[in-house]
Amino acid sequence: xxxxxxxLEPLQYAFMFKAVVVSTIVGVxxxxxxxxxxxxxWSLLGDAISHAVLPGVVLAYMLGIxxxxxxxxxxxxxxTLIGYIKNNTKIKEDAVMGIVFTTxxxxxxxxxxxxxSSVDLTHVLFGEVxxxxxxxxxxTFIILALVSLVVLIFRRTFLLFCFDPIHAQSxxxxxxxxxYAFLSxxxxxxxxxxxxVGIILVIAMLITxxxxxxxxxxxxxxxxxxxxxxSLISSLIGAYSSYYFNIATxxxxxxxxxxxxxxxxxYQTIVTNYKSRRQLQTS
Amino acid sequence: MKDIAISLxxxxxxxxxxxxxxxxxxxxxxxxxxxxxxxxxxxxxxLFKAIMGLVxxxxxxxxxxxxxxxxxxxxxxxxxxxxSELVDWDFPVSVYEVVMMGRIGTQNILKMASAVDHDTVKxxxxxxxxxxxxxxxxxxxxxxxxxxxxxxxxxxxxxxxLLLDEPFAGLDATTEKSLIALLISLKESGKTIILATHxxxxxxxxxxxxxxxxxxxxxxxxxxEVFTKELVERTFDGILNHVKFN
Numbered sequence: 001x002x003x004x005x006x007x008l009e010p011l012q013y014a015f016m017f018k019a020v021v022v023s024t025i026v027g028v029x030x031x032x033x034x035x036x037x038x039x040x041x042w043s044l045l046g047d048a049i050s051h052a053v054l055p056g057v058v059l060a061y062m063l064g065i066x067x068x069x070x071x072x073x074x075x076x077x078x079x080t081l082i083g084y085i086k087n088n089t090k091i092k093e094d095a096v097m098g099i100v101f102t103t104x105x106x107x108x109x110x111x112x113x114x115x116x117s118s119v120d121l122t123h124v125l126f127g128e129v130x131x132x133x134x135x136x137x138x139x140t141f142i143i144l145a146l147v148s149l150v151v152l153i154f155r156r157t158f159l160l161f162c163f164d165p166i167h168a169q170s171x172x173x174x175x176x177x178x179x180y181a182f183l184s185x186x187x188x189x190x191x192x193x194x195x196x197v198g199i200i201l202v203i204a205m206l207i208t209x210x211x212x213x214x215x216x217x218x219x220x221x222x223x224x225x226x227x228x229x230x231s232l233i234s235s236l237i238g239a240y241s242s243y244y245f246n247i248a249t250x251x252x253x254x255x256x257x258x259x260x261x262x263x264x265x266x267y268q269t270i271v272t273n274y275k276s277r278r279q280l281q282t283s
Numbered sequence: 284m285k286d287i288a289i290s291l292x293x294x295x296x297x298x299x300x301x302x303x304x305x306x307x308x309x310x311x312x313x314x315x316x317x318x319x320x321x322x323x324x325x326x327x328x329x330l331f332k333a334i335m336g337l338v339x340x341x342x343x344x345x346x347x348x349x350x351x352x353x354x355x356x357x358x359x360x361x362x363x364x365x366x367s368e369l370v371d372w373d374f375p376v377s378v379y380e381v382v383m384m385g386r387i388g389t390q391n392i393l394k395m396a397s398a399v400d401h402d403t404v405k406x407x408x409x410x411x412x413x414x415x416x417x418x419x420x421x422x423x424x425x426x427x428x429x430x431x432x433x434x435x436x437x438x439x440x441x442x443x444x445l446l447l448d449e450p451f452a453g454l455d456a457t458t459e460k461s462l463i464a465l466l467i468s469l470k471e472s473g474k475t476i477i478l479a480t481h482x483x484x485x486x487x488x489x490x491x492x493x494x495x496x497x498x499x500x501x502x503x504x505x506x507x508e509v510f511t512k513e514l515v516e517r518t519f520d521g522i523l524n525h526v527k528f529n
Contacts, residue, residue: 039374156394160384163374170335170363171388171440172356218420220375 010243018137019129020239023249026196026205027235029144029189031227032151034210035220036182040162044094045082047203048101049183050190052078054108054199057124057191062115066139068191075187078104079180127198127250130242136195144192147185158182159220196235197250204254205231212261215268230260287346288313288444288475289334291500294343296329303329305499307343311477311492313443316470318486318506319479321496321518327479330496331446334477335361348443359388362437364447367429372422378432379417382407385439407438411465427458434465445469447478451485463489483526486510 010016037046053071060070078100085096112121123131132140151158160168161178169175186206193202213226238253289311296304304326311317321327332338333345336352347355355361362385385407386400396404408414411431416424421432430450437445447466451459463485470476480486486493486506493509495502495518502509502518512528 039371153393156387157392159376160387160394163371163376163381164365164384166335166337166365166369167363167384167436168387169337170356170361171359172336172353173387214375218375219377220380223375 007240010240015130015132016239016243018132018134019242019249020236022129022132022137022140023196023235023239023253024232025141025144025148026193027209027231027253028228029148030193030202030205031209031231032148032224033186033189034206034208034231035213035223035227036151036158036162036210037186037206038210038214039159042186043203043207044097045079045183046186046190046206048082048097049075049078049187050194050199050202050206051101052104053187053191053194054105054124055111056108057194057199058108058111058115061120062111067136067194068139068143068188071191071194072184072187074104075190076184079183079187123198124194125198125200126248127194127196127201129196129239129249132195140192140195143188147189147192151185155224197253201250201254204257208254208257208261209234212257212264215261215264230257234260286312288315288348289477290344290346291330291333292344292346294333294340294345296326296333296338296340302498303338304333304340307333307500309494309500309503311475311494311503313475314470314473315492316467316476316490317478317492317494317503318490319477319494319496320481320483320486320515322520325496325518326498327496328448330494330500331363331448331479334444334446335363357388359440359442361444361446362440362442364430364433364437364445364450366448367426367453369448370421370429370433372429374421376421377417378413378419378421378424378435379404379408381421381432382417382435382439385436385441388440403441404435404439407435410438411435425458426454427462430454430462431465434469438469443473444475444477447476449479449481451480451482459485483515483523487527 011020037043053074056070056072056074057067060067081100082096085091085100086093157178161175161182165175190202193205197205209227209231210223212230213223216226217223234253234256237256238249241247241252242249287310291307291309294304294307295302307330319327319330329338333340334347336356345352348360350358350360382404383396383400386396386403387394390400408417411434413428413431413435416428421429424432434445450462454462466476487510490506492504493506494500495509495514497518502514510528515526515528516523
């Protein structure tokens with residue numbers, strides 16, 4: 001089959017066009033944030049937030065307001081709770097995160113079982129980008145494009161915040177504000193991505209591209225570019241696979257990302273071994 | 284008070300119920316090289332944080348180069364060289380980029396580097412003899428070079444006061460010597476150097492002033508006067524036979 005036809009033919013259908021556009025922006029936004037998240041060591045926090053938003057999504061569904069709004073409120077609630085409990089007990093942060101996000105996730109499951117059909121539950125948990133409505137598609141695109149822009153524009157400040165927050169603070173930068181600004185952007189990205197990859201898998205989009213890129217480069221600017229590239233390719237493969245082979249978009253995107261990570265990791269291990277062996281031989 | 288770079292007056296810092304610093308009073312003159320010594324948990328890092336404006340004392344006043352700590356931050360008076368173990372050496376930044384981070388306080392909200400910024404960074408790198416390594420990722424440096432990068436960041440910041448937290452930890456004797464030589468030459472060019480150290484052996488040759496910390500400042504002054512067996516043993520709650528005193 002003609003390759004151009006292979007790519008363009010599905011785009012004649014409005015649902016597929018939306019799916020490709022939304023998957024693309026989700027891929028880009030998640031990739032940009034993943035670079036910071038991985039360097040900051042906040043992967044687990046991202047996971048916690050993504051689960052904790054579930055009750056927010058359900059309540060938004062009930063009230064007929066945008067999913068993102070409800071999700072954002074619960075993301076902030078989770079972050080505040082985690083911070084407050086951690087600062088006021090001797091329990092370690094990972095345990096606090098575990099308690100908070102599972103409790104909120106459980107609340108979400110309870111609400112869902114009362115209100116929403118099991119089909120919709122699957123969509124929230126695992127994503128369903130092919131069935132996205134026009135409004136949701138627009139909403140996702142605008143929100144995630146904005147997040148991507150904001151993070152890119154302020155990337156130097158965020159990078160300094162990740163690298164040496166004490167230095168930033170000693171120069172009078174509003175580190176607390178930057179901290180919460182970054183968390184808010186993270187929460188918005190997660191909520192914007194749920195429709196495509198679902199609550200369970202969105203964290204993969206926020207860890208894997210950045211981690212893979214981190215293996216490949218020592219420059220942050222190229223780390224951003226590589227992560228975006230990997231994420232974009234995965235998103236497109238995901239969207240087209242669901243069209244041609246009728247398999248889950250979110251699952252495919254995350255699986256492809258995982259495979260790229262494994263390939264890069266394997267390649268690097270082999271190269272490192274080869275190099276160190278040659279060094280031994282020549283010395 | 285014109286000659287005083289850092290002045291703490293009856294400063295008390297509490298974290299919850301723990302008193303980290305009690306009635307601390309110290310006046311560190313400009314162009315001095317002060318070694319801060321004390322046991323772990325004695326309050327050295329709280330003292331540093333107070334000087335950097337990272338903790339606000341419950342009572343007492345702090346003056347940095349004539350400014351309150353908040354204004355001092357805005358002016359970038361104080362620069363901080365972190366302990367090596369607190370730095371993520373795998374972080375994907377180059378030597379040049381780290382030194383450029385010293386300029387961030389003077390840049391606008393987008394933090395774009397100006398021609399002046401680039402010149403300042405280059406000068407700072409030359410000053411610490413690291414120009415040849417400017418494109419290296421920071422993990423690809425030796426222990427001494429890593430320290431020099433952060434000293435360069437402090438210089439790029441334009442700080443008058445350099446705080447170094449255990450800069451000699453993990454360095455071999457030769458590297459330590461050359462770092463000390465760099466710091467002394469910075470002092471002679473007008474900087475005020477303050478370092479926390481556990482290296483009591485080299486201290487008398489390095490520092491012209493000593494601050495002894497044990498929940499409070501139990502002594503501060505010229506090394507010759509303050510670095511005595513009696514005071515240092517009081518600081519460390521024990522007998523120190525391996526150290527040469529005045």
